[in-house]
Amino acid sequence: MRMAELSTTSGFPVATIKFYLREGLLPAGVVTGRNQADYDEEHVKRLRLIRVLQSVGGMSIAKVRELLAAVDTPELPLLEVLGTMQANLELPSHELQGASDLTDARRQVDTVIESRGWSGWAGDPNRTEAARLIATWSTFSPTIPSPRQNDTLNAYAEAAEIVAERDIELVRQHADRDDMVDVAVVGTVVGDALFAVLRRLAQVHVSQKHFPPDANDPEPGQKGQP
Amino acid sequence: MRMAELSTTSGFPVATIKFYLREGLLPAGVVTGRNQADYDEEHVKRLRLIRVLQSVGGMSIAKVRELLAAVDTPELPLLEVLGTMQANLELPSHELQGASDLTDARRQVDTVIESRGWSGWAGDPNRTEAARLIATWSTFSPTIPSPRQNDTLNAYAEAAEIVAERDIELVRQHADRDDMVDVAVVGTVVGDALFAVLRRLAQVHVSQKHFPPDANDPEPGQKGQP
Numbered sequence: 001m002r003m004a005e006l007s008t009t010s011g012f013p014v015a016t017i018k019f020y021l022r023e024g025l026l027p028a029g030v031v032t033g034r035n036q037a038d039y040d041e042e043h044v045k046r047l048r049l050i051r052v053l054q055s056v057g058g059m060s061i062a063k064v065r066e067l068l069a070a071v072d073t074p075e076l077p078l079l080e081v082l083g084t085m086q087a088n089l090e091l092p093s094h095e096l097q098g099a100s101d102l103t104d105a106r107r108q109v110d111t112v113i114e115s116r117g118w119s120g121w122a123g124d125p126n127r128t129e130a131a132r133l134i135a136t137w138s139t140f141s142p143t144i145p146s147p148r149q150n151d152t153l154n155a156y157a158e159a160a161e162i163v164a165e166r167d168i169e170l171v172r173q174h175a176d177r178d179d180m181v182d183v184a185v186v187g188t189v190v191g192d193a194l195f196a197v198l199r200r201l202a203q204v205h206v207s208q209k210h211f212p213p214d215a216n217d218p219e220p221g222q223k224g225q226p
Numbered sequence: 227m228r229m230a231e232l233s234t235t236s237g238f239p240v241a242t243i244k245f246y247l248r249e250g251l252l253p254a255g256v257v258t259g260r261n262q263a264d265y266d267e268e269h270v271k272r273l274r275l276i277r278v279l280q281s282v283g284g285m286s287i288a289k290v291r292e293l294l295a296a297v298d299t300p301e302l303p304l305l306e307v308l309g310t311m312q313a314n315l316e317l318p319s320h321e322l323q324g325a326s327d328l329t330d331a332r333r334q335v336d337t338v339i340e341s342r343g344w345s346g347w348a349g350d351p352n353r354t355e356a357a358r359l360i361a362t363w364s365t366f367s368p369t370i371p372s373p374r375q376n377d378t379l380n381a382y383a384e385a386a387e388i389v390a391e392r393d394i395e396l397v398r399q400h401a402d403r404d405d406m407v408d409v410a411v412v413g414t415v416v417g418d419a420l421f422a423v424l425r426r427l428a429q430v431h432v433s434q435k436h437f438p439p440d441a442n443d444p445e446p447g448q449k450g451q452p
Binding site: 048137182183 | 274275282303304305339350352353355365377378382384393394396408409413420422423424429430434435
């Protein structure tokens with residue numbers, strides 16, 4: 001297809017597509033004339049991927065470029081592409097009130113990972129990030145004693161394992177490395193968002209179970225309430 | 227404490243704190259002199275909350291203001307505060323390729339919710355958002371037949387329920403409405419991020435199980451691989 005059709009099909013303006021071509025985010029088309037090239041389904045698919053990374057993943061174009069460079073390096077193993085993905089999806093780091101909290105939180109993360117028998121390496125930045133989030137969370141719930149907090153972390157880890165099993169299962173249904181990478185990359189971004197939305201839906205269900213929306217309802221949070 | 231100390235303790239510049247006071251995000255201090263007021267732990271706590279909503283939740287100051295207005299309305303039930311929260315955390319909406327996909331995806335979402343016995347209302351925008359995400363995801367994995375996709379949605383919903391049960395349990399440990407709201411608001415934002423990080427850690431574990439990182443490893447994705 002011509003550039004005009006690629007633009008209509010993908011929904012990206014011609015100028016944006018030309019920018020992506022210049023920047024190497026999109027492979028060149030097959031040259032068919034002096035100022036003319038032919039594009040195919042692969043180009044449509046790549047543009048769709050760029051859109052998801054930007055809109056659902058909230059990635060900047062610089063981060064999209066870095067990730068696509070990893071995707072386009074066939075020698076790079078799947079796990080390393082996912083590593084690049086993770087680095088580019090990194091949450092904005094936030095300051096902590098006290099460093100001592102972080103040591104405790106980090107110990108909790110390591111304990112949960114060990115008790116679940118997760119492989120991986122101690123230097124994984126995700127462990128530090130998990131510890132930072134737990135430390136931040138504890139700042140707001142100092143009344144929750146530590147064992148309670150471990151229950152929360154355990155429940156989250158159990159749920160994460162269920163999701164991760166499905167995620168990798170989806171990747172394994174593909175034999176071709178490029179397809180696997182595509183499924184993994186899209187699944188990482190879209191899966192995070194899908195889980196967050198389902199969590200909200202489940203929270204409404206569980207809340208209504210515990211705090212029935214009834215005008216004659218007793219004060220919420222009272223002990224002994226079902 | 228004086229303004230200068232509030233700034234040091236919270237890590238926010240004095241100018242920012244004054245802006246929040248003017249905008250009503252932070253309640254006024256107790257006036258102790260012509261240009262002097264006294265601030266307390268509640269102010270430190272509120273500033274900490276603003277920081278988490280901005281840095282972890284990625285919320286703009288306009289969205290933080292809207293959420294805090296709901297938090298500061300004592301008559302507003304917890305579920306409605308969470309509703310305001312959800313509306314302000316909304317993912318950037320993304321365009322879809324074909325509307326027909328959305329009908330299918332929406333049917334899948336309703337089916338999963340029904341089969342899990344989740345209460346809630348059909349008009350919940352989270353259902354539409356879940357359908358949009360599933361439709362987007364399917365665009366990239368057209369080889370995955372529909373029952374497979376239901377398996378994925380089911381696994382995600384099961385995991386979401388485990389997390390939501392803990393979330394609401396944490397809220398129920400508090401008797402005071404303001405404490406409940408604080409725990410729920412922080413938990414929503416920090417919980418999303420914590421789950422995403424744990425999902426990455428679990429993915430590494432599950433990947434290594436299926437694709438052992440060995441130099442003599444057969445081509446990943448081959449059938450019959452453990």
